[in-house]
Amino acid sequence: MYSMEEVFAGYNRRQATLKASSNRYAEGVAWVAGELVPLDEARIPILDQGFLRSDLTYDVPSVWDGRFFRLDDHLDRLQASCEKMRLRIPLDRNTLRQTLIDMVAKSGIRDAYVELIVTRGLKFVREYQSYENNLYLMVMPYVWAMPPQVQLTGGSAVVTRTVRRTPPGAMDPTVKNLQWGDFVRGWIEAMDRGAVYALLPDGDGNITEGGGYNIVVIKDGVLRTPSRGVLEGVTRKTVIEVAAKLGLETLLDFVPVDDLYTADELLICTTAGGVMPLTELDGRPVGGGQVGPLTRRIWEGYWKAHYDPKHSFEIDYPASA
Amino acid sequence: MYSMEEVFAGYNRRQATLKASSNRYAEGVAWVAGELVPLDEARIPILDQGFLRSDLTYDVPSVWDGRFFRLDDHLDRLQASCEKMRLRIPLDRNTLRQTLIDMVAKSGIRDAYVELIVTRGLKFVREYQSYENNLYLMVMPYVWAMPPQVQLTGGSAVVTRTVRRTPPGAMDPTVKNLQWGDFVRGWIEAMDRGAVYALLPDGDGNITEGGGYNIVVIKDGVLRTPSRGVLEGVTRKTVIEVAAKLGLETLLDFVPVDDLYTADELLICTTAGGVMPLTELDGRPVGGGQVGPLTRRIWEGYWKAHYDPKHSFEIDYPASA
Numbered sequence: 116m117y118s119m120e121e122v123f124a125g126y127n128r129r130q131a132t133l134k135a136s137s138n139r140y141a142e143g144v145a146w147v148a149g150e151l152v153p154l155d156e157a158r159i160p161i162l163d164q165g166f167l168r169s170d171l172t173y174d175v176p177s178v179w180d181g182r183f184f185r186l187d188d189h190l191d192r193l194q195a196s197c198e199k200m201r202l203r204i205p206l207d208r209n210t211l212r213q214t215l216i217d218m219v220a221k222s223g224i225r226d227a228y229v230e231l232i233v234t235r236g237l238k239f240v241r242e243y244q245s246y247e248n249n250l251y252l253m254v255m256p257y258v259w260a261m262p263p264q265v266q267l268t269g270g271s272a273v274v275t276r277t278v279r280r281t282p283p284g285a286m287d288p289t290v291k292n293l294q295w296g297d298f299v300r301g302w303i304e305a306m307d308r309g310a311v312y313a314l315l316p317d318g319d320g321n322i323t324e325g326g327g328y329n330i331v332v333i334k335d336g337v338l339r340t341p342s343r344g345v346l347e348g349v350t351r352k353t354v355i356e357v358a359a360k361l362g363l364e365t366l367l368d369f370v371p372v373d374d375l376y377t378a379d380e381l382l383i384c385t386t387a388g389g390v391m392p393l394t395e396l397d398g399r400p401v402g403g404g405q406v407g408p409l410t411r412r413i414w415e416g417y418w419k420a421h422y423d424p425k426h427s428f429e430i431d432y433p434a435s436a
Numbered sequence: 437m438y439s440m441e442e443v444f445a446g447y448n449r450r451q452a453t454l455k456a457s458s459n460r461y462a463e464g465v466a467w468v469a470g471e472l473v474p475l476d477e478a479r480i481p482i483l484d485q486g487f488l489r490s491d492l493t494y495d496v497p498s499v500w501d502g503r504f505f506r507l508d509d510h511l512d513r514l515q516a517s518c519e520k521m522r523l524r525i526p527l528d529r530n531t532l533r534q535t536l537i538d539m540v541a542k543s544g545i546r547d548a549y550v551e552l553i554v555t556r557g558l559k560f561v562r563e564y565q566s567y568e569n570n571l572y573l574m575v576m577p578y579v580w581a582m583p584p585q586v587q588l589t590g591g592s593a594v595v596t597r598t599v600r601r602t603p604p605g606a607m608d609p610t611v612k613n614l615q616w617g618d619f620v621r622g623w624i625e626a627m628d629r630g631a632v633y634a635l636l637p638d639g640d641g642n643i644t645e646g647g648g649y650n651i652v653v654i655k656d657g658v659l660r661t662p663s664r665g666v667l668e669g670v671t672r673k674t675v676i677e678v679a680a681k682l683g684l685e686t687l688l689d690f691v692p693v694d695d696l697y698t699a700d701e702l703l704i705c706t707t708a709g710g711v712m713p714l715t716e717l718d719g720r721p722v723g724g725g726q727v728g729p730l731t732r733r734i735w736e737g738y739w740k741a742h743y744d745p746k747h748s749f750e751i752d753y754p755a756s757a
Contacts, residue, residue, distance in 0.1 A: 145482055147482065154482070154483065155481075155483065157481070157482040157483070158479030158480060158481060158482060159479060159480060159482050159487065160476075160478070160479060161466055161468065161475070161478040161479060161480050161572060161574065162475065162476065162478070163487075165487065166480065166484075166486065166487045166614075167614060168614055168616040168619075168620065169490035169614050169615050169616060169617065170616060170617075170620050200620075201624060235620075240620050240623050240624065241623050241627070241632070243624075243627055251482060253482065278605065278606065279603070279605040279606050280606060281602050281603075281606040281607065282600070282602075282603065282606070282639070284599065284600040284639055285599065285600050285601060285602040285603070285606070285617070285618040285639075286602065286615075286617040286618055286621075287621075292617055293487075293488060293489055293490050294490050294607075294615035294616075294617050295489040295490060295491065295615075296490065296491075296606070296607040296613055296615050297606040297607055298489075299489065299491050299521075299556075299561050300607075300608075302561050302562050303522060303561065303564075306562070306564055311562070318603070318605055318606075
């Protein structure tokens with residue numbers, strides 16, 4: 116019931132409905148300064164420090180098949196990121212939650228990528244205590260860091276050799292940020308080397324993460340994922356929970372780069388795409404070069420979890436949406 | 437003729453004129469998608485990757501007393517940054533140059549901070565070859581990273597102990613970028629410790645730079661400034677040239693953090709503020725705790741250089757501006 120083929124078939128049916136929709140927010144909606152606008156018309160002040168210094172934090176929950184998934188986990192993390200950066204979300208939790216639900220409902224989007232960005236506001240960080248932080252919200256059709264057709268056979272990645280991940284001592288990766296200079300360099304290197312996904316080392320021989328996704332190595336039935344220098348992913352958390360239900364242990368630890376080349380299976384995971392198998396690394400097959408059996412079971416468990424009332428709730432779409 | 441008192445007096449006179457101006461661009465003007473708008477009304481698409489991934493580069497030339505200063509040095513550096521990031525400035529060099537000059541002339545601003553930002557555009561970096569890069573231009577009244585009244589006696593800095601500079605292996609600091617997460621952490625630490633300026637170490641015992649400024653250590657009549665892990669500052673270049681004219685040598689090398697504590701004089705430098713003396717470090721006086729004699733001579737030479745036709749040219753303001 117949650118095989119790749121079935122999950123994607125359901126998604127494709129809903130996509131076809133969305134594409135036929137005449138809802139003005141069907142291609143996305145943004146909330147800026149309290150107003151809803153179609154996403155491609157949304158504008159922010161050029162003077163926002165979120166643009167002029169990337170002085171912001173953000174988070175990305177998702178909606179799947181009309182259900183908000185782990186919304187509170189994402190809001191908790193956003194709150195924690197804001198506290199570390201001395202930012203304050205300008206809406207209280209209930210209003211924020213309800214605004215997001217309303218946006219999704221009004222858009223009619225059944226599978227959504229939802230982005231919340233909190234910026235320093237119009238004043239420079241040094242003007243401490245005199246600034247009002249800004250909030251921007253976006254709801255758009257679900258984004259695939261790895262498209263469905265690629266997930267069927269697995270993606271192609273490289274371990275970057277021209278760029279390392281920004282270390283936690285410079286920028287704390289547990290504070291979700293949009294300072295993606297290292298990831299951008301990674302993608303450019305991956306493209307140059309005929310691959311798509313960049314996996315960044317930490318400069319000390321360990322792997323970290325890629326642009327928005329955690330990395331999980333599977334070897335001898337055990338999952339390993341970096342404990343340090345990475346985002347504490349909500350999708351990663353779900354993967355660990357799903358694996359545990361399958362009787363599989365996950366170790367959070369340093370993961371030497373070399374372990375990627377001897378892995379049985381390799382996957383990357385993020386809210387925008389879910390559990391994404393990698394079947395080629397540096398031009399060579401990972402394990403047998405096909406989506407592995409444990410990856411497949413975790414994949415199915417991941418999408419099944421989206422219907423678990425512990426983790427998700429149904430959105431009440433108006434009939435007109 | 438170029439003493440602090442004289443230079444600031446001239447600036448204050450021009451400021452008074454600007455403040456009395458009824459020019460609609462007197463507080464700043466932006467160029468967005470080919471249109472000029474007052475700066476505080478300027479907006480950019482929320483979907484610009486310059487906001488959503490800080491996928492951009494930028495540069496900041498300045499105008500002083502009605503003269504553009506080292507504009508071509510800044511345009512050269514911007515061009516080099518774009519090439520490293522595979523970005524293309526959407527205007528040719530002459531049009532870009534002329535647009536900036538027109539903006540300054542129309543604003544009537546005689547002392548200006550001028551910012552050029554080139555972003556990836558609306559499409560994600562992975563969609564290589566299908567995107568159009570975006571350009572944003574801003575002209576605003578001169579920005580002081582250290583206000584004149586503070587320059588008279590010198591600023592107070594800390595060497596950060598909670599944050600290190602992002603290493604070149606993660607993000608190349610010679611590509612001027614707005615990913616200031618490490619600097620923001622530095623400023624917060626500086627504020628918490630009762631200082632203003634944060635000087636970031638490289639994590640290996642050497643000093644690098646602060647948010648937008650290079651660091652110069654003066655000891656026994658010799659200037660030293662980091663060669664690695666820092667922006668190749670245009671102001672730093674001018675400082676080196678001015679020092680050479682004064683018969684002072686500048687060494688570009690690793691600069692151990694410890695050397696800051698035994699310096700005779702310490703300065704930071706950037707286009708937004710020029711040569712800025714630091715007279716307190718970690719709560720203790722630098723050298724004699726006053727603006728030092730060599731800093732003062734370099735300071736005067738720096739502002740004098742703004743009238744050198746080799747480095748600057750006069751802007752032709754319309755009578756109405």
